[in-house]
Amino acid sequence: MSIVPIYRQDLRHPQAQVCASCGVRQFAIFGVLDDAGLDRIHAHIASMDVAPDRPLFSRGERGAAVYTVRSGVVRFERVTERGDRRIVRLAGRGDLIGPEVLLHRPYADDAVACTAVQLCRIPRTLVDELGQGETALLRELMQRWQRALDDAEAWLADLATGPARRRVLRLLVKLGEHADGSGLTWLPRREEIGDMLDMTIETASRLISQLRREGVLELVGARGVRLHMAALLQAVRREDAL
């Protein structure tokens, strides 16, 4: 986990304009601030890289920062009382991670990088200060919260319902939302698919193989898939039509 401070004092510094020109600025929490607002905060924000399968934080931990995802995919996990893992949500580019620390609460989930992940680390105190004056910032925060809630409910309705094949297909659709231009995206390990969809690794494997044979997807390397969206969407529709 490497941390790089983002300097902006010296505008000629190569990283000087990182925040202002950040590609995800429009998606990120500080998108509502003008350049002057950014000037007040840039020095406190750090850029971070997290390697696949590395944890960002753990449930119960009392953190002092929230994060914005610049690139990559992060998963939120919980351990059920039976002792097995359940993945309850994914976050991608532009999503806010760990807003509960702004309320001085411990993190609600384990957060783990799925792919290589780039983050902006935002100290809690920074948001506390800004929140005094900037109502717009608070509104933006509420937007994020609502989006997360919506994602959670959609996950429940889409990925926790119906037979295994249907759940896998819907997961693929959701993974497709994080794909790059060519439809190439991250494919979880079979065990992770199992923890997302509440099924065994064998069932997950059988279904992925079956969909590969049907031409819905193509495995690319160890952790990659190329989704053939036409075939995928058709398969989903066929599944939903009874």
Added chain:
Amino acid sequence: MSIVPIYRQDLRHPQAQVCASCGVRQFAIFGVLDDAGLDRIHAHIASMDVAPDRPLFSRGERGAAVYTVRSGVVRFERVTERGDRRIVRLAGRGDLIGPEVLLHRPYADDAVACTAVQLCRIPRTLVDELGQGETALLRELMQRWQRALDDAEAWLADLATGPARRRVLRLLVKLGEHADGSGLTWLPRREEIGDMLDMTIETASRLISQLRREGVLELVGARGVRLHMAALLQAVRREDAL
């Protein structure tokens, strides 16, 4: 759905001090306001009653109000693309319903009363105005959002995981949280249990009957249960211990 305005101008009016003395005030969104703050808003807040199985609002509808639950249980539903209903969350006393309208968004779910429900109806514009000055109110709002998010994820981890018997047991535990003093609480119809736990009404019925025979619960009237918590919690533990 009956609506009763809450007056406070005339302190001798029987409903005059409803807001100030409201039993759920500490749980509700305006708990952070002092009496002076309450004075500015009470005239705009209406008390509402909703009968069981009556809708509060529908997904996609552009509402102009949020609600606080004073008593009763409300469920949030979605219709999956396959066309069947999925209940994604419950809300009880003190919970905030429909905060997405504060962001000028349509309601995210269908909301339906499970039991008889008492609500406070709070117009969006009121929160908008207050939000300008009262940062404390915005913070309180964020608390609600985070709680809802946490509930949604807990629902996923608890009620969408594992074999049917386990899911029913955990649902009973969750329903027990909304119970009155004597352990008497609302029991969903078999069909509703099915929509919560993704199982058929037959499976739900079999398991409820089985638990009744085991002495975990007692049916009381059409929609009531008395939970025997000791036996229930023991059954849950036995389930989790493999």
Added chain:
DNA sequence: CGAGCCGTTGAGGGGATTCAAGCTCAGTGG
């Protein structure tokens, strides 16, 4: 009293799990 809804229970079949055996492939060290 019949109609309709809701809940219960049974029998049979199907889909997912369990148990088990190979397979692929990257990394390691002889």
Added chain:
DNA sequence: CCACTGAGCTTGAATCCCCTCAACGGCTCG
């Protein structure tokens, strides 16, 4: 260079849980 190893993936066979289909009983209500 290549066997060796282990983790992850695949596939098969048997079992079991849950769904499907079906019949029936209790209850309310017109």
